[in-house]
Amino acid sequence: MAPPPKSVIILGGGTAGWMTANLLQHRWGKSGTRVTLIESPDIGIIGVGEGSTPQLKVFFDDLGISEAEWMPRCNATFKAGIEFVGWSDRPGYERYFHPFPTDLDPFTQRSFFYATRARRTGRDVPAHPDPFYIATCIAREGRAPIAPPNFPFFVSYGYHFDAHLIGAFLRDFGTARGIEHVEARIASIDVGSDGDVAALVSDDGRRFEADFFVDASGFRAAIIEGALNEPHRSFAENLFNDRAVVTPTESLAGAQACTRSTAMSAGWAWQIPLTNRTGNGYVYSSRYIDDDAAAAELRAHLRLPEDAPVRRLAMKCGRIARSWVRNCLAVGLAQGFVEPLEATALHVVLATVKGFLEGWEKDDRDGFNRAIAARYEGIRDYLVCHYRTALRKDTDYWRDAGAMTALSESLKRIITAWFTGADLEREVLEQGIAGIYPPQSWHCMLAGYGNFPESAVLKPPGPDVTPIDMAEIERFVAGCAMNFPFHAEALKRLSEAR
Numbered sequence: 001m002a003p004p005p006k007s008v009i010i011l012g013g014g015t016a017g018w019m020t021a022n023l024l025q026h027r028w029g030k031s032g033t034r035v036t037l038i039e040s041p042d043i044g045i046i047g048v049g050e051g052s053t054p055q056l057k058v059f060f061d062d063l064g065i066s067e068a069e070w071m072p073r074c075n076a077t078f079k080a081g082i083e084f085v086g087w088s089d090r091p092g093y094e095r096y097f098h099p100f101p102t103d104l105d106p107f108t109q110r111s112f113f114y115a116t117r118a119r120r121t122g123r124d125v126p127a128h129p130d131p132f133y134i135a136t137c138i139a140r141e142g143r144a145p146i147a148p149p150n151f152p153f154f155v156s157y158g159y160h161f162d163a164h165l166i167g168a169f170l171r172d173f174g175t176a177r178g179i180e181h182v183e184a185r186i187a188s189i190d191v192g193s194d195g196d197v198a199a200l201v202s203d204d205g206r207r208f209e210a211d212f213f214v215d216a217s218g219f220r221a222a223i224i225e226g227a228l229n230e231p232h233r234s235f236a237e238n239l240f241n242d243r244a245v246v247t248p249t250e251s252l253a254g255a256q257a258c259t260r261s262t263a264m265s266a267g268w269a270w271q272i273p274l275t276n277r278t279g280n281g282y283v284y285s286s287r288y289i290d291d292d293a294a295a296a297e298l299r300a301h302l303r304l305p306e307d308a309p310v311r312r313l314a315m316k317c318g319r320i321a322r323s324w325v326r327n328c329l330a331v332g333l334a335q336g337f338v339e340p341l342e343a344t345a346l347h348v349v350l351a352t353v354k355g356f357l358e359g360w361e362k363d364d365r366d367g368f369n370r371a372i373a374a375r376y377e378g379i380r381d382y383l384v385c386h387y388r389t390a391l392r393k394d395t396d397y398w399r400d401a402g403a404m405t406a407l408s409e410s411l412k413r414i415i416t417a418w419f420t421g422a423d424l425e426r427e428v429l430e431q432g433i434a435g436i437y438p439p440q441s442w443h444c445m446l447a448g449y450g451n452f453p454e455s456a457v458l459k460p461p462g463p464d465v466t467p468i469d470m471a472e473i474e475r476f477v478a479g480c481a482m483n484f485p486f487h488a489e490a491l492k493r494l495s496e497a498r
């Protein structure tokens with residue numbers, strides 16, 4: 001097993017930089033590795049990125065940080081999944097919920113998968129995903145996905161949080177445990193004759209040397225692209241969105257434990273509930289709408305005055321060819337970015353650091369780089385599938401997205417399996433991509449948008465179709481959900497426990 005490096009410098013104090021610094025300190029600090037994080041307050045952080053997947057809970061658990069400790073400090077709320085609103089024109093499919101998994105899903109999911117296949121092959125059976133999932137019911141009823149102590153099933157969940165506050169929390173936590181924090185603007189990077197990064201040099205002439213470097217410098221990708229010239233692979237061919245316009249509104253935190261994603265004329269708008277405010281943003285394609293029109297559309301969507309201030313952001317969608325190059329690992333926006341529809345960026349940061357540490361121990365840089373590239377492509381495919389199968393057709397943006405032909409072989413096989421009535425679960429498992437998005441996620445999306453034959457051509461289920469007792473399923477799901485606290489109550493208990 002390779003010994004840890006003696007010193008690591010992380011360039012960048014955004015969420016990605018501080019998460020990585022804490023993980024490296026946690027793993028290598030006890031072996032004597034000196035971990036330093038350098039950031040420039042003048043440049044600042046991107047300051048968006050306020051929704052997570054369940055992986056963030058694993059991160060805090062691994063560091064031994066309780067929810068009562070971090071959530072109130074970051075104005076955080078619980079997240080049971082994502083609700084997609086207005087993405088499909090099909091009657092009955094105007095909204096659907098992408099739930100995070102629970103150990104209760106196997107009780108109802110088999111029926112859901114069966115129903116979708118029967119409907120795909122022309123039988124008139126109910127196959128909308130929502131009634132089958134407990135996480136969906138929890139969020140719709142305004143509850144939190146926090147299983148009571150005596151509840152014997154695991155329920156996974158993510159969070160919403162303030163991007164600035166989570167960075168500050170992780171900075172305080174990490175510096176108290178030995179991470180050195182330096183404020184400096186890096187002006188140049190020295191690459192040695194062997195091709196390794198030798199030092200970062202600040203604009204006031206300070207020189208920072210280390211054995212290993214982490215590039216967490218955001219879209220600038222100052223080390224990995226700027227100094228090591230690693231190529232960037234764009235996803236623009238099939239992910240159209242390249243801009244965002246952002247504005248907060250007042251809090252609705254007690255009301256919902258989910259992110260809401262509402263389709264707009266040239267993209268979609270997120271709504272993220274924090275305890276003190278609601279985060280909103282419109283992610284759009286500059287090919288289909290200009291910045292002012294996008295800002296006006298977001299204000300109208302939020303019922304804000306025409307002059308309400310908004311923040312504008314450019315997004316670079318794609319990934320660096322290799323994330324670990326020589327003595328440098330890229331994480332966060334420096335490493336890659338797929339648009340935030342499924343809030344996966346911090347999830348990838350965690351997978352990257354975990355995979356890197358394993359790769360370091362096994363001295364397997366190539367295996368790590370292949371796995372991370374496959375993860376990006378897998379997430380990209382899932383997002384592309386949203387646009388390709390959403391069934392909204394009212395603008396050029398949605399018509400072009402629905403007609404998109406630039407699909408990976410993997411995604412073509414998924415879509416073919418669905419529309420030919422084949423076993424989609426088997427397809428996902430055989431492709432080995434269930435660790436990126438499980439069969440549940442693919443079924444929920446494709447069924448949630450109503451990708452079935454037109455109602456007029458569906459036939460009543462014959463004796464060859466096993467009847468599904470929807471009343472029984474709904475009773476079961478609602479009965480389980482009743483055990484969960486209301487979201488506002490769960491948040492109150494958390495701040496009282498602090």
Ligand SMILES: Cc1cc2nc3c(=O)[nH]c(=O)nc-3n(C[C@H](O)[C@H](O)[C@H](O)COP(=O)(O)OP(=O)(O)OC[C@H]3O[C@@H](n4cnc5c(N)ncnc54)[C@H](O)[C@@H]3O)c2cc1C
Nearest residue numbers: 012013014016040046049051186217218332333340345346
């Ligand atoms: C519109 C939008 C919505 C998003 N929504 C989500 C979401 O819901 N969920 C999610 O997981 N992710 C989301 N993301 C992604 C998320 O914002 C980022 O992954 C996350 O904030 C981490 O960013 P970062 O740390 O890589 O970069 P940044 O926050 O940009 O930090 C870069 C750091 O590098 C420093 N730096 C750069 N150059 C230098 C230099 N020369 N010298 C010194 N310091 C330097 C900066 O000062 C800063 O500290 C979203 C992104 C966008 C654009």
